[in-house]
Amino acid sequence: MDLLSIALSIILDLLSAGFMLAGVGFVLAGTIGVMRLPDFYTRMHAAGVTDTLGAELIIIGLVIQAGFTLVAAKLLLLGFFLFLTSPTATHAVANAAYKAGLAPMLSRFKPPHPRDAGKGEG
Amino acid sequence: MRWNWVYGATLVVVLGVLWLVLSGFWYKPLLVGFGVLAVIIALVLTVRMGLLDDESAPFSQIISFARYWVWLGAEIVKANIYVVKVSLKPDLDIQPVLIRVPVTARSGLGRATFANSITLTPGTVTLAVEEDAFLVHSLTEELADPAAFADMGERVNIAAHESEKA
Numbered sequence: 691m692d693l694l695s696i697a698l699s700i701i702l703d704l705l706s707a708g709f710m711l712a713g714v715g716f717v718l719a720g721t722i723g724v725m726r727l728p729d730f731y732t733r734m735h736a737a738g739v740t741d742t743l744g745a746e747l748i749i750i751g752l753v754i755q756a757g758f759t760l761v762a763a764k765l766l767l768l769g770f771f772l773f774l775t776s777p778t779a780t781h782a783v784a785n786a787a788y789k790a791g792l793a794p795m796l797s798r799f800k801p802p803h804p805r806d807a808g809k810g811e812g
Numbered sequence: 813m814r815w816n817w818v819y820g821a822t823l824v825v826v827l828g829v830l831w832l833v834l835s836g837f838w839y840k841p842l843l844v845g846f847g848v849l850a851v852i853i854a855l856v857l858t859v860r861m862g863l864l865d866d867e868s869a870p871f872s873q874i875i876s877f878a879r880y881w882v883w884l885g886a887e888i889v890k891a892n893i894y895v896v897k898v899s900l901k902p903d904l905d906i907q908p909v910l911i912r913v914p915v916t917a918r919s920g921l922g923r924a925t926f927a928n929s930i931t932l933t934p935g936t937v938t939l940a941v942e943e944d945a946f947l948v949h950s951l952t953e954e955l956a957d958p959a960a961f962a963d964m965g966e967r968v969n970i971a972a973h974e975s976e977k978a
Contacts, residue, residue: 716892716896719896719899719900720896722899722900723895723896723899723900726899726900726904727899727904727906728906729908731908731937731939731949732906732908732951734937734949735895735899735934735935735936735937735951736895736899736934738895738931738932738933738934738935738937739892739895739896739899739934742888742892742932742933742934743888743889743892743934760833760836763833764833764834767830767833767834773881773932774928776932777927777928777929777931777932778928778931780931780937781927781928781931781937781938784931784937784938784939784949785938785939785940788939788940788947789940794908794910794949795908796908796909796910797907798905798906798907799904799905799906799907799908800903800904800905800906801904804902804903804904807904
């Protein structure tokens with residue numbers, strides 16, 4: 691292993707770690723959003739952050755980690771299917787709640803203190 | 813039952829490549845033989861059920877869809893950052909709204925793509941699909957911009973070749 695390939699592998703490792711860390715950051719932010727937002731429908735938006743950018747960034751990081759292999763191709767397929775199926779699942783849940791008569795909270799939600807966040811009627 | 817060579821051939825190629833990628837056994841003749849058999853069975857079933865059409869093999873529009881997905885990806889990143897900012901702000905201040913988005917797409921593919929794109933973008937979710945409109949729940953008033961939805965619908969129509977189907 692010469693110096694150049696060592697440098698390249700370090701750069702790739704850092705890049706993939708960066709993508710995965712960003713992905714984990716978005717998953718965490720989405721989770722905190724689920725806790726803080728007041729009702730079912732608004733929480734669903736925060737959950738959407740975890741399964742779009744959060745999941746895809748982690749997959750990109752793993753693809754870089756896998757390199758030019760079959761595993762990378764499988765991961766890309768996984769990301770593609772996630773891209774197509776996650777909105778379908780979200781719509782199914784949202785549509786079920788709407789059909790069942792759960793009324794969305796449509797008033798302005800602005801708790802006077804941050805500690806009151808997440809205490810909506812939902 | 814309508815047999816179309818273009819759809820049939822593209823479906824065989826896509827299924828074959830998918831099988832090879834997922835299994836990785838291209839050096840064992842017996843297993844490749846099983847793979848070929850599986851592809852043939854899948855193709856026969858698809859044709860028998862009358863499913864072989866533009867919807868089960870939508871590969872003629874793959875280039876225009878790839879262009880659309882690149883644009884959608886950028887929109888998703890922007891919307892993600894916006895939703896994270898809104899939901900993590902210490903002083904939470906949201907104004908959820910329900911709005912009806914007019915839909916001009918008529919084909920199943922165009923309508924499904926539009927509805928899924930709205931849902932995929934954080935902050936907006938399609939609640940119900942109606943005859944000529946979608947009922948959309950939006951986290952803030954800023955995200956429920958009719959002009960932005962109209963722009964997205966226009967791009968979907970271009971990607972799904974909506975004008976040619978009429």
